[in-house]
Amino acid sequence: MTETRLRTWTHTISYGLATLFIVTLAMQNLRYGFYELFYLAIGMAALTLAGAAYTFICRRHQLSAPGHLIILSGLNSGLLAAIITLDSPGISHWAMPLLVLNFLILPLRQGVTLSLLLLVPASVLLFIREPAVDALTIIAGLFLLLTAASLYIWHYDHMAQSAEDLAITDPLTGAHNARFLDETLQKEISRAIATGHALSVINLSIDYAAEVEDLHGKAGIQNLFQHMTEHLFGVIRAGDTLYTLNNSEFFLILPFTPEEGVRVIAERIRRTIAEHEWPDVGKATVSLGCTTRGHGDTRTDGLRKRARQAMEEARRRGADSTWFSPGESITT
Numbered sequence: 311m312t313e314t315r316l317r318t319w320t321h322t323i324s325y326g327l328a329t330l331f332i333v334t335l336a337m338q339n340l341r342y343g344f345y346e347l348f349y350l351a352i353g354m355a356a357l358t359l360a361g362a363a364y365t366f367i368c369r370r371h372q373l374s375a376p377g378h379l380i381i382l383s384g385l386n387s388g389l390l391a392a393i394i395t396l397d398s399p400g401i402s403h404w405a406m407p408l409l410v411l412n413f414l415i416l417p418l419r420q421g422v423t424l425s426l427l428l429l430v431p432a433s434v435l436l437f438i439r440e441p442a443v444d445a446l447t448i449i450a451g452l453f454l455l456l457t458a459a460s461l462y463i464w465h466y467d468h469m470a471q472s473a474e475d476l477a478i479t480d481p482l483t484g485a486h487n488a489r490f491l492d493e494t495l496q497k498e499i500s501r502a503i504a505t506g507h508a509l510s511v512i513n514l515s516i517d518y519a520a521e522v523e524d525l526h527g528k529a530g531i532q533n534l535f536q537h538m539t540e541h542l543f544g545v546i547r548a549g550d551t552l553y554t555l556n557n558s559e560f561f562l563i564l565p566f567t568p569e570e571g572v573r574v575i576a577e578r579i580r581r582t583i584a585e586h587e588w589p590d591v592g593k594a595t596v597s598l599g600c601t602t603r604g605h606g607d608t609r610t611d612g613l614r615k616r617a618r619q620a621m622e623e624a625r626r627r628g629a630d631s632t633w634f635s636p637g638e639s640i641t642t
């Protein structure tokens with residue numbers, strides 16, 4: 311299930327349960343003749359229903375739907391206004407479903423801010439109006455709920471981020487993996503088409519990797535691969551992204567980099583790697599195939615294939631070399 315779908319479901323269920331809870335409150339207050347509270351609950355139920363409808367309307371871009379903040383601000387400020395004006399002791403309990411809703415629907419920071427904006431003035435009023443022990447009990451309960459909800463959401467966000475990082479990172483080198491390469495490259499191609507900026511890529515492989523492995527073992531080639539990854543991270547500039555494809559190949563996406571630029575950076579990488587003294591292995595070289603996005607390159611496979619062919623051409627011409635393969639020229 312995608313995150314957008316997951317959120318659409320959790321938002322709909324949250325708004326649905328909140329509506330049910332608030333409508334029950336409304337009916338109870340109607341039964342006992344507390345008409346002000348009845349109207350307040352009806353207003354709040356209308357807003358939670360609006361939230362559910364908004365969730366349905368924005369189901370395809372749930373992650374960037376700003377309307378939830380407006381709806382929840384309305385709910386929170388409505389309840390706060392009621393707490394200030396109505397002087398009804400039980401009303402502060404109504405904050406509980408709202409706190410949960412704030413955390414389930416909004417990003418953590420917005421949820422905390424909105425909840426504190428509701429709880430702090432409500433707590434002050436409780437202290438003024440209620441006996442100290444009663445006020446303290448209610449406030450402690452509300453703040454306990456706020457802490458538990460924020461810790462839970464923080465934990466969930468953290469776990470989701472770790473799972474995402476694991477899915478796109480090579481555990482050996484810490485660079486991005488092949489799975490993430492196509493996704494990023496497609497985004498960069500679309501960005502380059504939209505903005506007209508140049509986009510270049512480099513496919514890079516360690517020369518004589520099989521021989522290095524025979525001589526120094528699997529651990530030796532893995533060590534070299536790790537150290538080269540660190541080295542490459544130190545050479546490329548912010549905005550460039552590095553991918554490790556198998557135990558001896560790298561791929562670089564270089565946004566805003568024209569042909570002359572990719573030739574410069576490829577040559578710099580080749581030279582610095584050849585000059586470096588690598589732990590365990592000593593000297594090592596790489597072959598680099600570079601290309602720049604051409605007129606017909608709207609998908610990743612074309613660019614990747616051309617970069618690979620250029621790398622194979624560099625290898626054919628002898629180790630420790632770079633080869634540039636031009637794409638169809640872009641006429642503007």
Ligand SMILES: Nc1nc2c(ncn2[C@@H]2O[C@H](COP(=O)(O)OP(=O)(O)OP(=O)(O)O)[C@@H](O)[C@H]2O)c(=O)[nH]1
Nearest residue numbers: 545546547550564565566567568570571572574575
């Ligand atoms: N993407 C990318 N391009 C680079 C990098 N280094 C050099 N280039 C390209 O090569 C060109 C010339 O780079 P340099 O020889 O370092 O000259 P520079 O004037 O210091 O380059 P700037 O980084 O643009 O200031 C740059 O304009 C870039 O297009 C790099 O690390 N990443």
